Amino acid sequence: MTSPYFSLFLTGEPFRLFSPSHLITLIMVLCLVVLTYLFRKKLQAPANRFATRYVLAGILLLSEVCYQLWHVYTESWTAAYTLPLQLCSVTLLLSAIMLMTRSYGLYEITFFAGIGGAMQALLTPELFYPFPHFRFVHFFVAHAGIVLACLYMTWVEGYRPTVRSIWKTMGFLNLLLFIALFVNNATGGNYLFVSRKPDNPSLIDFLGPYPWYIVSLEVVALALFFLLYMPFIRGQQQTKKVGRDFSV
Structure with missing residues (x-):
């Protein structure tokens, strides 16, 4: 008999937002985010x-x-x-590779797509299973891990995104969009x-009908x-100013 914590079928109330x-x-x-920031200097020790x-x-x-x-x-x-192939699944895998390789190129993408996507998922989860089901625990561990990975690289490793990183991320997301459309078709x-829109309530519900909400999502993503x-x-403005001062 399948444990209720791992069962595919719910026997009680489903997950409720907030x-x-x-x-x-x-x-x-x-709390984990705050602790990462507070202990950022201690985490900078090589070991x-x-x-x-x-x-x-x-x-x-x-x-x-x-x-x-x-x-x-x-x-x-x-x-x-x-x-x-969901955004958070892709950024999860990229975040893991980024952490192991310390790749700045992956950081540029995961900082924006990872934090942006994971934050939205944490606030309005596409989730049906309540605590303490495995899927509840997995969902929040995975999405919190993406956010913490990006903040770790920022606060501890000293990586910083640029405006160019935003456009790289938008290009990456649009490429991923076409791949997703192809896979969805197949x-x-x-x-x-x-x-189509997700089944659970989400921010997408406020962005218009299909397919126009995809365009709205692009605008919202860019603004975010x-x-x-x-x-x-x-x-970065101060860094440029220092550079100009030294070049005089």
């Missing part, structure tokens, strides 16, 4: 950097492996829904939600990316 378990989980994620990067990468990869195994275990694996899936970039503007 339920006590959802709010407590969001507070826990926020701590290595351990933190690989532990975070291991958690991200393990979460994806466990997710795929759960679908196999519950006999629900299907190319239409479980390929790692499998009947809805990767990246570009074939510039918003995420704003904390770095002053520092």
